[in-house]
Amino acid sequence: MFGFSIYLNQPLTNSKQVYIEQMAAQGFQGIFTSLQIPEENSNEYKTYLTSLGSVAQANHLDLMVDISLESLSKAGFSLTNLEQVKAVGVTGLRIDGGIDNQKIAELSQTIRVGLNASTITEEDVRELQNYQADFNKIEAWHNYYPRPETGISAEFFSQKNAWLKQLGLKTVAFVPGDENLRQPLFEGLPTLEDHRRVTPLAGALDLFQMQTDSVYIGDEGLSQRAREQFLMYQEEQKILLFAEEVQSGYEQWVIRSHVNRKDVARDVFRSEQARLWGIKHIKAENCVKRVRGSITMDNQNYGRYLGELQIAKRDLAADKKVNVIGKICHDDLPLLQHLNSAQEIEIRKNKKRIEE
Template sequence: MHGFSIYLGKPINKTYIRQMVDLGYSTIFTSVQIPEEDESTKYSYLGELLDYLSNDSLTYMIDINPSLLNRSFFQFLKQYTSAAFIIRIDHSTSIEIIREIVDNGFQCCLNASILSESLLCQLKAQLNDFQRLCYCHNYYPRPDTGLTASYVNSQNRLILKYNHNADIYGFIVGTTKRGPLYKGLPTIEATRDIHPIVSGQLLLDHHTQHVLIGDPYFEAEQAQKLIAALRDRHFKLAIDLYDQQCEYILQYQHTVRVDNPEHVIRSQESRHYCQFSLQPNYIRMRTYGDITIDNQLNGRYQGELQLIKQPLPQHPHVNIVGHVETHDLPLLECLRPNDTFEFNIISRS
């Protein structure tokens, strides 16, 4: 249930919304309590958003001050029968408010960034529908105020201690930043200026199940690559090709071996893809980001494809056939056993 954010300070961008939904982003985060937004128009824009997507089965997470919850607001949401609504309250949490949200048929979301063990104990003891709670971390517009990965990990472990199947959400930065600071909206401070897939993977590695793009816009190509990585565990790597005798092997999809070692990423299928004898070529020291394929001197290992993660000495049996482009190098740290990957050849030497 990875998603994106739509803010209600100006008319909604229907083209962008349709693009993201069609790519497979199934959760939309929005807020009705942002100080910079016009109180007189935000609810009409929310209605416009819900009307536009009324035929799509999506989940909406609405961040709201509990004081704004009332019968008319609940009735307004209930008319959209194809939608699932999560009401997020980030402060003034009480048993009564949570019960009111749940009793009206909605899921209640708590602020994962500030949740305490004492509150979780209280909620588990007093709520009949404790399992219906979900959790979403804050995003942090001001630089240097975001959370550490270790803190996100500890908060998520605390939540999972009380609810092993809890849904936990966190934010990464988009490509067009939201004002007034325009510095991105991440949960983890260290992800403010790094590759979005790496940002998302860091959240997943620390027990956050769902990644939300915090900022109001995410470029289409990056959005496609992100959802493919997070949802489908598939990665597309831009590369420079050196050895054209091996190009046909690089045109296949590859799977990371289950027994993958520490210093390289091994393709599960590449030896089976190899159809011709590969001559020794481009023999040199192997560096981070190199793509290697074993040549005919390596016998039955001919065709073995590896992505290099640590410097390794040159070997007469191993051809350097290409290199991952600088922008995609961080993705090597995201690949896990059974993930799939493919290559996009940008240049040929």
């Protein structure tokens, strides 16, 4: 499952509402927001949350709200009146502090509860069990980290998720957006430090490989380009890549769908259907070093491999039998590690280059 974030620092503008509607239409299923961001004005939280909840309900979206006991009270809500909270469209509470396990267990009987994945302990789990918490409504939500160099490591994340999975808990984590990065640092909101500058879909696929059930966009913005990548992956399980510098005469073979061979090569993506195109002649040209992301086609010097189309997953030496005919744009290079057995991809021209 994919979700995204909307914050309560201002009234719900028309542009934000349109963004929410677009994200819902493109397969995103949940919104995350917070009542405890110090640089924002909590005086208007109740009004803003009510507006956000209304739009979430209209678009059939879950709404998870990050709270502490103090921040919830400041916003004019109370844990003793959950019906009031649920009435504005809130479907879950992510508990960050100030609420004991007995109360959390009680909350889980009537609303989805997100616990801090980084701080939950075995003792917490035993207490929740003793208080008869409904573990079907409890999830483990990792933090995001606005400050560079403070995001957690992939090793720690994997270890933590493995333990949470043993407990039967669903896990949720964040990747940064690529537009409208959140103030005041504007450095992205990833769970893993490795993802701070990574294309959002690549970060999300990394998290799924590490036993993450749901991935949310931490920042408020996803570019149209990124949304197209998420939409294609959700609807068709295809990975959308953007290419640039495709040489004239080769576009018909590059800008299209491809399927990776089932026997995955270590060094390259091999288009399964390329040699079925019946290409009769390709002269040797631009036989240069194949840097990571290079799109190549085997020329007439390669005999029966003539016409095979590949994408280099690592830097490779020049080969007089292989023409370099284009390259995957830099932002999409992290997606190459997810080109697994029989993975279908679609290559399009790089949007940024087209717009320029």
